[in-house]
Amino acid sequence: MRNCLTIILAAGEGTRMRSSRPKVLHGIAGKPLIAHVLSAVGEAVGDGDVAAVIGPSAEPVAKAVRAMIPAAEIFTQTERLGTGHAVLAARAALARQPQDVLIVYGDTPLIRPGTLAGLRDSLRNGAAVVVLGFRPPDPTGYGRLITEDGRLLAIREEKDASASERAITLCNAGLMGLKGEVALAILDEITDDNAKREFYLTDAVAIARRKGLTTLARETADPTEVLGVNTQAELAQAESSMQQRLRAQALEAGVSMVAPETVFLCADTKLARDVRIEPYVVFGPGVTVEEGAVIRSFSHIEGARIARGAIVGPFARLRPGAAIGEDAHIGNFVEIKASTIEAGAKANHLSYIGDARVGARANIGAGTITCNYDGAAKYRTDIGSEAFIGSNTCLVAPVKVGDTGYVGSGSVITKDVPAGGLGVGRGRQFTKEGWATRWRERVVASKNKPGSTD
Numbered sequence: 295m296r297n298c299l300t301i302i303l304a305a306g307e308g309t310r311m312r313s314s315r316p317k318v319l320h321g322i323a324g325k326p327l328i329a330h331v332l333s334a335v336g337e338a339v340g341d342g343d344v345a346a347v348i349g350p351s352a353e354p355v356a357k358a359v360r361a362m363i364p365a366a367e368i369f370t371q372t373e374r375l376g377t378g379h380a381v382l383a384a385r386a387a388l389a390r391q392p393q394d395v396l397i398v399y400g401d402t403p404l405i406r407p408g409t410l411a412g413l414r415d416s417l418r419n420g421a422a423v424v425v426l427g428f429r430p431p432d433p434t435g436y437g438r439l440i441t442e443d444g445r446l447l448a449i450r451e452e453k454d455a456s457a458s459e460r461a462i463t464l465c466n467a468g469l470m471g472l473k474g475e476v477a478l479a480i481l482d483e484i485t486d487d488n489a490k491r492e493f494y495l496t497d498a499v500a501i502a503r504r505k506g507l508t509t510l511a512r513e514t515a516d517p518t519e520v521l522g523v524n525t526q527a528e529l530a531q532a533e534s535s536m537q538q539r540l541r542a543q544a545l546e547a548g549v550s551m552v553a554p555e556t557v558f559l560c561a562d563t564k565l566a567r568d569v570r571i572e573p574y575v576v577f578g579p580g581v582t583v584e585e586g587a588v589i590r591s592f593s594h595i596e597g598a599r600i601a602r603g604a605i606v607g608p609f610a611r612l613r614p615g616a617a618i619g620e621d622a623h624i625g626n627f628v629e630i631k632a633s634t635i636e637a638g639a640k641a642n643h644l645s646y647i648g649d650a651r652v653g654a655r656a657n658i659g660a661g662t663i664t665c666n667y668d669g670a671a672k673y674r675t676d677i678g679s680e681a682f683i684g685s686n687t688c689l690v691a692p693v694k695v696g697d698t699g700y701v702g703s704g705s706v707i708t709k710d711v712p713a714g715g716l717g718v719g720r721g722r723q724f725t726k727e728g729w730a731t732r733w734r735e736r737v738v739a740s741k742n743k744p745g746s747t748d
C-alpha cells in the first residue's frame with residue numbers, strides 16, 4: 295500500500311455565501327461540506343495523512359476537521375495568494391515526501407471516493423501530475439485542459455486563455471494528484487506571473503512537463519461530483535444532487551419509496567431492506583430504521599432508532615433519543631423525545647412523550663402528555679408493560695405507572711400508580727336530572743318577554 299497525503303484547500307472566505315458561517319461548514323444532507331469531502335477521502339485513502347489549509351481565524355473549520363480526523367494537520371494560509379500558494383502552506387507535510395499527494399477542495403462535497411482512487415492509480419502508473427477534467431455545461435471561469443494525443447500539456451486559466459483555448463470544453467475540476475517525491479520541487483517553481491497575479495496550482499502541469507515528467511488528465515463521467523459550492527444557490531443544488539444520490543442508494547438497498555423525490559435523507563441515515571417510506575418524510579441526522587418498519591407521510595425524524603415492524607406516522611415527530619421498539623405504533627401528531635417505546639406499545643394520537651419509558655404493549659391514549667419539565671429541571675416518567683393510560687392524561691414527572699397499571703382518562707397523575715392498580719386524578723362528575731330541559735325553558739321564556747331584543 296502506497297502512503298498518501300491529502301491536502302484539503304479550505305482557506306476561501308466564502309463571501310458569496312453572505313453568511314457569518316465559514317463556507318465549508320455549511321451543510322448538505324445533515325453534515326458540513328468539508329465532512330463530506332473528508333468522508334470521501336477516508337474511503338479512498340484509508341488512514342492516509344490529511345492536511346487542511348484554512349484561512350486565518352477559521353478555528354471552527356479546524357475543529358470540524360479534527361472531529362472527524364483527530365490526527366489531521368491544520369495549516370493556516372494567512373494571505374490568500376492563490377491555489378499554488380495555499381498548497382505550499384502544507385510544506386511541512388509535503389517535505390516528508392509521501393508517495394502520493396492528493397489535492398482536494400473543501401467545498402466540493404459530491405466528490406466520489408472512486409475518483410480520488412483513480413487519481414492515485416495514475417500516480418502509481420507513473421504520472422507526476424494528474425488532473426481531473428470535466429465538461430461543464432458552461433465552461434466560463436474554469437481552467438481549460440490543453441491536451442495532445444491524450445497527454446496533458448498545460449492548464450490555462452480563463453483570464454489567461456486565448457480565444458481558441460477558451461473554446462476547449464474539457465475543464466479543470468480542481469482535483470490534482472502529485473507524485474510526492476517531486477511535488478515540492480514542482481510547487482516551488484510556481485510564480486504569480488499571470489493575469490490575476492496569483493500563484494496558480496495549475497501551473498504545476500507545465501512545470502512538470504518542462505522537467506520531462508509525465509502529466510495526465512482523467513475525465514469524470516459525472517460532472518455533478520465536482521460541483522463547487524460558492525453561493526446559497528449552489529448549496530441548494532449540491533443538496534439536491536446529494537439527495538438524489540442517497541435516495542438511489544436507499545432504493546438500491548431494498549427500501550420502498552413511491553415518491554423518493556419527496557423524501558429527504560441524511561448522509562448517515564441507515565435504512566434496512568423492506569423499510570417502506572411514504573411520501574414527504576424528512577430524516578435528520580442519526581436515524582436507524584430496521585427491516586420492515588413503515589414511516590408514513592409527513593413525519594420528521596432525527597436521532598432515532600426504529601425497530602423492525604414498527605409503524606411511525608403519519609405526522610409523527612421523533613426527536614433525538616427516541617427508540618421505537620419492534621411492532622410499536624406511533625401515530626399522528628405524536629412527539630417523542632429521549633424515550634424508549636418498548637415492543638408492541640402504542641401511542642397513536644396527539645401526544646408528547648419525553649424522558650420516558652413506555653413498557654411493552656402499553657397503550658398511551660390520545661392526548662397524553664408527560665410533563666417532564668418544571669421550568670428548571672427535567673424528570674422521568676416510567677410506564678410499565680401493558681399499562682393503559684387513558685386519553686387526555688398528564689403524567690407529572692417524576693412519576694411511575696406499574697406494569698398493567700391503569701390511568702383514568704383526563705387525569706393529572708402526580709403520584710405513582712402501582713402495578714395492577716388504578717390511578718384517577720380528576721374532578722368528580724355530578725349529574726342533575728332534567729337540568730338542561732329546565733334551563734332551555736327558562737331561556738326561551740325570557741326571550742319571549744315583551745321588549746326583549748332579537
Ligand code: UD1
Nearest residue numbers: 303304305306374375376377380399436437466467468494
Ligand atoms: C480553480 C482552478 C481552475 C479550476 C477551478 C475549478 C487554479 C489557479 N484554478 O479556479 O483551473 O477550473 O478551480 O473550480 O487553481 N483557495 C485557498 N487559498 C487561496 C486560493 C484558493 O485555499 O489562496 C481554495 C479556495 O477556498 C477553493 C479552492 O482553493 O476551495 C479553489 O480556489 P478558487 O479561488 O475558487 O479557484 P478558481 O479561480 O475557481
Ligand code: MG
Nearest residue numbers: 435468522524
Ligand atoms: Mg472556484
